[in-house]
Amino acid sequence: MPKGDREIFKADIDDGYTKIADLLLEALAMAKLNGVQKGICLFIWRRTYGWGIKEDRIPLKDFARACDSSESYISKQIKQLVHWKVINRTSYEPGKVPSFTINTRVAQWDKGCLNVQGLNECISQGLYKCARVPLSDCARVDQTSALETQEVEPPLYTGYRQYINNDDDNAREERNKIVSTFEQEFGRLISPTEFEKLTAFIKDKNGFPEDVVCEAIKRARLHGSTNVSYVARVLNNWKDDGVINMAGVERVDKEFEQRKVKGCKPKARARPPDNGKKELIQSLYRS
DNA sequence: GCCACAGTATGGACTGTCTC
């Protein structure tokens, strides 16, 4: 419920908030950018992550108003930020409004604007850890708990960050496939928790190949669900049916069609016990 | 096809602020 605090310009997360990865905040704080350049970054965050999308078409006019600057100066600063790889201009045709995204791969930001080594040292030295016990939940927004499901604890987020920063080609390809499928189908960014839940199906001893996980995401979307629990249910059902790859998925589909033609009732699915969710979480921590 | 308009890109002159 909106508190109406916006009317008196008192910020409150009940009136809306934007989920930003800590690493981006830490990098922006350290980046040697001028005021307008930081304003441009913040405005892109607001226009993209603030609405759960990866990129948005933003005209110079909007930037100029949001940053209280002129369009010509904004144009110059955007060019500089694109050159530094802090932001990406994903589509640009003269005469058309371009699309922008933030480059989440902070290591790619130009050395001229960010001391990556220094940032890494600050993180490892615990500079960004809160020195005091938080006064309330509002005083400390923990993205992994307050803004996500309450069942998740920091180790998952650490794993996610390590994964996001992983430069290994295979891992990057796997991440791209799952993350891009998720975000394309569900039209929103994947959260660390959701990411861990899905990759757990791959990391498992008898895990699925990633194309099966991607297929499950697409099935969920087809059935009107954008919930990762639905995806997990689909994958668990396939596991019960002995599916190990895409050929298995096709086999299960054919069997389903045949049962439908014969007029048989669909196979009853065993509902997981109430503690199933708890076990899933525990298994995530074990892996 | 022509024209007006919308939108971005760029360059240069200028001003204001800060530091040494």
Added chain:
DNA sequence: GAGACAGTCCATACTGTGGC
């Protein structure tokens, strides 16, 4: 006071789009 830097303003060029 000089120099560096951030930022503004203006003019111009270019391209796409839509109306006639």
